[in-house]
Amino acid sequence: MSSGTFVDRIDPFAKRSLKKKSKKSQGSSRYRNSQDVELQQLPPLKVDCSSLEQEELFIRKLRQCCVSFDFMDPLSDLKGKEIKRAALNDLSAYITHGRGVLTENVYPEIIKMISVNLFRTLPPSENPDFDPEEDDPTLEASWPHLQLVYEVFLRFLESADFQATFGKKVIDQKFVLQVSRSCHYPLLELFDSEDPRERDFLKTVLHRIYGKFLGLRAFIRKQINNIFLRFIYETEHFNGVGELLEILGSIINGFALPLKAEHKQFLVKVLLPLHKVKVLSLYHAQLAYCVVQFLEKDASLTEPVVRGLLKFWPKTCSQKEVMFLGEIEEILDVIEPPQFVKIQEPLFRQIAKCVSSPHFQVAERALYFWNNEYAMSLIEDNNAVIMPIMFPALYRISKEHWNQTIVALVYNVLKTFMEMNSKLFDELTASYKAERQKEKRREREREELWKRLNELEISSRAPNKEQNLLTNQSAGGLIQDANPSLGAGGAQLNPNSLSSPTVTSTSSFTPSSANSTGNNNNNSTGSGAAQPPGSSGAGSALSAATSQQNASAADAAAALSK
Incomplete structure (x- = not known):
């Protein structure tokens, strides 16, 4: 993992270049003619000719179509490109309308032609800052031929003559997933193509293969599983996630009951973590459809699914939060009442947070739940649990929210609650108002206590300054008495140059510090140390004042701790 990717994983809002590089509208993995061969026009395939002649001509045309061309230069090999295009159209029509044309000998030739044209290493993105939500994708320059190859492939798989044994x-x-030392051309990896036209064809092709070959079904599901896990935990980039999920939606719809353990594990370990990727908007509709399909198959999966969604609930992205709310409503449409009871408390705690969101789209989407008739019936059956969870947020928003549309929606919800259970509504209203009064009283008490502390701090500064001044003057007198030559020589003594005793601020006093301060003052007063003349009375007064202030500060600190 590069350092840039690591930074992006930690900070999704890392700086991006303000000016993005100019993107090419087309790109290609074909940079030159694969073979230096000049194509010759072959006669068209005819259904009414002898089968041996047509089979030979069929194979010749398939081999002719194995030649690839450079489409980045629109003027190169024009004749060869046109011959190949005509041959591919002829092959598609022959497979579609012919009967008995798919003999055992042509199967490997068809697959070889398809592999040569389709299986290729996809070029890297031209734009390192490519944003699939904003930027236009790079289209495949060789699409005029690739499209015809995909059509031949589909006609081959959908033909009435197709035999799965061959x-x-x-x-x-x-x-499906060809991996070797010399090449890595898997069909599934082509889903990473930036060209949406190719991904759409691949979706249909893979679905046909899944339906035709029973032995490949488990393998295909496993490889799709691996692609998703790599996308979630490593790269966070794969263009074909939506198409693969669309295929899985139809696959899940055909699962037999009861569901196998591997299918349930796929739901919990793969589909749910797909919700946390930052490009969720590219495939969320298909992902939500897959999740709902699982719940329709097995209602017991409702609780782990809802708790999984709450686990991955977005904290800072309002767009994703709106999508999550939409998916929750889809789940509520198919949920059964016994399963709803299991998840109602954590679910509506999250919905209450969404209703309180300052982002009006999030709050609006959450309040739209009360327009869903089935959801309303579930809420009404469990109003004794849901109303106490939702009421504080709704009442507060009705008084404080900045958006008048949200306030109007909240009033409608409160009116619905009042009609649903008026007695409980009145109790919740009285309880909420009483709690608000308690909160206001506690706030006033805290403000008064902080005001008292500020006054104590201000009043303590004057005595401390006076004590420091007396101490400095007394110390200066003692030094002058001990050494009279300092004053006689004309040199003046600066009392401020002497170190003054450190005085602890009253804002940091605690009861223990107040007691220790008082003990230290008593000990120093009772000692045999020499004191300046005339300073004993002032020192005693200051000591008493300081002790009184310490006691007051200790009382205030104890009150704050309560």
């Missing part, structure tokens, strides 16, 4: 010899695990 097909499984050439369409196997290596074809």
Whole structure:
């Protein structure tokens, strides 16, 4: 993992370049003619000719279409490109309308032609700061030929003459995920193409393969699982997540009951963590559909799914929060009452937070739950649990929210609650108002205590300054008595140059410090140390004042701690 990626994982709001690089509208992984061969125009395929001749011509055309061209130069090999285009159209029509044309000998030739044209290393993105939500994708320059190859592939898989016994010899695990030392051209990895047209064809092709070859189904699901895990925990980049989820939606719809443990694990370990990726908006609709399909199959999965969504609930992204709320409403549409009871408390605690959100779209989306008839019936059946959770947030928002649309929606919800259970509504209103009065009283008490502390601090500064001045003057007199030559020589003594005793601020006094201060003052007074003449009375008065202030500060600190 690069250092830039590591920083982005920690701080998703890391600085990006203000001016993005100019993107090319087209790109290609084909940079030159794969073979220096000049194509020759072949006669068209005809259904009414002898099968042996047509099979031979069919194979010749398939091999002719294995030649690839450079589409980055629109003027190069124009004749060859046109011959290949015509041949691909002829192949597609022949497979569609012919009968008995898919013999065992043509299966490997068709797959070879498809592999040569489709399986390629995808070029890296031209823009390192590519944002799929804002930037236009880079389209495949060789699409005029690639599209025809995909159409031939689909006609081949959908043909009435297609036989899975012959097909499984050439369409196997290596074809779906071909990995070797020399090449890495998996069909599934092509879903990372930036061109949405190619991903749309791949979605249909993979769905046909999944339906035709029963032996590949578990393998395909496993490889899709691996792609998702790598996307979640490593790269956070894969263009075809939405298309793969769309395929999975139809696959999940066909799962037999009861669900296998591996399917439930896929839901909890893969589909739910997909919600935490920052580009969730690109595939959220397909992801929510898959989750709802699981819940329709097995209602017992409702609790782990809802708790998983609450675990990954976004904290700072309001756009994702709106999407989560939409998915929760889809779940509520299919939830069963016994399952709703299990998740109502944590769910509505989160909904109460959303209603209190200063972002009006989040609050508005949460309040729209009360427009859902089935959700309202669930809330009404469990109003004794839900109303105490929602009422404080709703009442506060009705008085404080800045958006008048939200305030109007909140009033409608409160009116619904009042009609639903007027007795409980009155109790909650009285309880909330009493609690608010207690909070206001506690706030006033705290303000008064802090005011007292500030006054004590201000009043303690004057005696401390007077004590410091007396101490400095007394110390200066003692030094002058001990060494009269200092004053006689004309040199003046600066009392401020002497170190003054450190005085602890009253704002940091505690009862223990007050007692220790008093003991130290008593000990120093009772000692046999020499004291300046005339300073004993002033020192005693200052000591008494300081002790009284310490006691007051200790009382205030104790009150604050309560």
